[in-house]
Amino acid sequence: MTKVEELTQGVLSGDVRSIARAITIIENNAPEAKKLVSSIYPHTGKAHIIGFTGAGGAGKSTLIEKIVREYRRNGKTVGVVAVDPTSPFTGGAFLGDRIRMQELSTDPGVFIRSMASRNYPGGIARATKDAVKVLDAAGKDIVIVETVGAGQSEVEIIKVAQTVVVIHAPGLGDEIQAIKAGIMEIADIFVVNKADRENASKTAMDIQAILQLNNKETAWKPPVLKTAALTGEGVPQLIEKIEEHRLLLEKGLKHKRSREKAEAELIEAIKEKVVSSVLEDLRKEGKFEQLVGKIVEREIDPATAAEKLLKKALKDAEA
Amino acid sequence: MQTERKIRVLIAKPGLDSHDRGAKVVARALRDAGMEVIYTGLRQTPELIAETALQEDVDVIGLSILSGAHKTLFPxxxxxxxxxxxxxxxxxxxxxxxxxxxxEMKKLGIxxxxxxxxxxxxxxxxxCENVPKRT
Amino acid sequence: MTMFDEKEIKEVKRERARWEQTTLPNWLKQSRERKSEFHNHSGMQIKRVYTPEDMENMDYIRDLGFPGEYPFTRGVHATMYRGRLWTMRMFSGFGTAADTNRRFKYLLKEGETGLSIAFDYPTIMGYDSDHPMAQGEVGICGVAIASLKDMETLLDGIPLDKVTTSMTINGPAPMLLAMYVAVGDKQGVPREKLGGTTQNDNLKEFFAQKLCMFPPKPSVKLTTDIIEYCTRHLPRWNPVSISGYHIREAGATALQELAFTIYDGISYVESTLERGLKVDDFAYRLSFFFASHNDFIEEIAKFRAARRLWAKLMKERFKAKSPRSMWMRMHVQTSGCTLTPQQPLNNIVRTTMQALSAVLGGTQSLHTNSFDEALCLPTEGAVRVALRTQQIVAHESGVTSTVDPLAGSYYVEALTNEMEEKAWEYIHKIDDMGGAIPAIEKGFFQKEIADSAYKYQREIDEKKRVVVGVNDYTIEGDKCPIEILRIEPKVETAQVASLQKLKRERDNRKVKEVLDKLHDSAEKDENLMPTIIEAVKAYASLGEITEVLRTVYGEYKELIVI
Incomplete structure (x- = not known):
């Protein structure tokens, strides 16, 4: 048996060590990564993938911990991928989300993996979507992705998750502004966490108000829920809503979403492939370096340089 | 796209003591040296530490203890x-x-x-020098 | 009354300018200074030389005054050590209650004047010795006390009306105090005669010592229960020792230690006022606990600034009328984290200097660390040297002959002022965050401390800071030649067996009854002290009582900030 076959078998049987190793291989983009993903891919598509995003300090990890517990009570197995930011200066990362869910570690029905963003934009890591596939193939009923939570527009999650939950909390300052920009459109469910704080209702109303501005006719109107992660208040209701959303997806929306997701992934894969192979060729011929020099000297602008380079490369590709 | 292997380290604190100053300073230093560091927090049972190392597939584990219970917990x-x-x-x-x-600790494999x-x-x-090679 | 008149200051200014142009450059030409800038641990830049200019705005009566009077900069007692020396209190505890009882009797015989109990980790965390989390930890770093039975053994033959006892305990403080009261009752000592201290400072646990049992709000409630109970029933007991020591040991600077400790103090005053007590009814029983670290003058300045700051707070913010409410009485411990396992005898020298700065800073009570504590629990011989250190400072150094001997030093006064000023800045900042609990929830203290700890370590690693025997003046093959105190595993076995025997033999129906009552009382948010005293008297164990409270209050999950 090859290493990839062995790992695939391990993953499919739910072996923890195989799952962990498979994710590492994907994360490091090791030589066997591509083969591994393609060999587990046929076994995916069963899990419900839920993304959690929102600004830091909103209590995402604590809430996720409570949600996982609730799913476990309902007899579901759960995988979690928690993404933390990589420092652009040192390349290092401190993976701290796990701490809030640490007690779940010894539950055999739960697998938690921390992941550094490794400077991938949009709040997740490049390897996140494939790590999710590993957990899906390993038979987890629910796969949860927690985004970086740096308060940026973390919209990449839409390409990974089927249901996106945006978490907010009162007293985080002007993040309603941030919600308006970008995140609003990707949310399937809004959660105002720390509901025990004053202003929680006001925050919820603010979000409702913004949502009402968007009066497009849609099959799903994103609800605004209140939770208190510390006590677990509101968690069963949140899970109910997630389930409702899942059922709606099943009924038809899913097909649309799946197609959208597949399309996005395919485009991404093409981009990656094209860029890396074209770049490799260009570098080989030395033309690339030459043009970089010219751009520095202001002899040519980057866009024209790219056009010039690609004209030839694309012709070659056609041939 | 190239392979990018990062060193993954688990800094764990078994035992009941709460002296986390050293563990945190080490965690931070390793992160600043470009590694991906998971710190468990205080008072972790051996089961939690081992399971975390397994799921996170770390290369290196650092155990910090000041309570004197290492002879019970490390084995x-x-x-x-x-x-x-x-x-x-x-x-x-x-x-x-x-x-x-x-x-005695080294005999255990530390x-x-x-x-x-x-x-x-x-x-x-x-x-850096003791990251295990992986096949 | 300014300390120098304008004319004098002008002349000093002129003279300094002249000196900087004539004498100084010649010296600098011959040999450069060792560093381009000098800083203390708090990051304050230290000048080459201090002069009356640095005291330009000081008013003697307003800022220093006389000892025993507001603002207490020079000390809380009028005669200070000319009257009574500080209490020499050595923290000790290990093994079983019987082992520690023997050590207590030894220390009392050697001239110690107050007991100080160190508990083991299971006790500190509210676990019984037979709890799974306690395995390997029983009696190791302190004494195991799981029930009143253990406390009776611990204090056997020690008359509680003659000694005062300090208990380093926070989350389970109500239970341990209850046991102490119960032993006092059995000895027939009236409660108003019981003297001592419970550390009982739960706020600092969340960001410094991190031995938290319950979330912040119920933790402050329990601290306040003890303050209220002591105010009404144990007039000689210090209900809380507001502690900077652990903040410092976790990596804070002297300034952060000062500011954060004082802020915790503010929080307890506020929570007690909410119970309807008047500030002058209880404020005089609040006591403080600081560390004494290596920078000799910086520490002295910290102690002096702390007293002045607290006095102002009590007078201005809390409108205290009684001068005793404005007193800051303090216990000081030399800094454990400065001890090195390398060349351990050097630690005696460090401890001596730290002890001296505590005394020059005007402490009421002092613990000196033993030189072997970076390696293990202190042996008897090492404890003796540590105690002798205090006795030498007290009787041979001469610093106890006058009150506040360093007052008026340009450097000391300038640094005292700067410490106070910068501490106020922190206090205002935390006020703006909404107080200590919101600041804890935001990770503010945690981040401040972690940053300082990291910076300090980097300085040592980069040799910007010399630690003798560690990063300089090292010895090849430096092995510790000292004897190590070990706790045998049989201590745990014996302790577990005796606890389980107790649990079998006591009146378990009564235990259940009183634990149910405690549960009720906690839900109703009553003061829990009376019921806890009842519970320990029925021999309910520490772990059982804690468990009841955990079901009501929940468990605290650490907010980790690196």
């Missing part, structure tokens, strides 16, 4: 790691571990014991 942690097949992980320890216990006064540079260097 349990090392046994669990073995049971879970994590034999290719480098384990080092720090905190207050008397000189005369060091040999590769190095760092006492107070160890520089973070030394630990960074040690970790």
């Amino acid at each position: 349990r942690i090392m046994n669990l790691l073995k049971k879970k097949g994590l034999t290719d992980v480098t384990v080092f320890a720090g905190g207050i571990i008397p000189e005369e216990d060091v040999a 590769k190095e014991v760092f006492g107070p006064g160890t520089t973070t540079e030394l630990i960074i260097k040690y970790v």
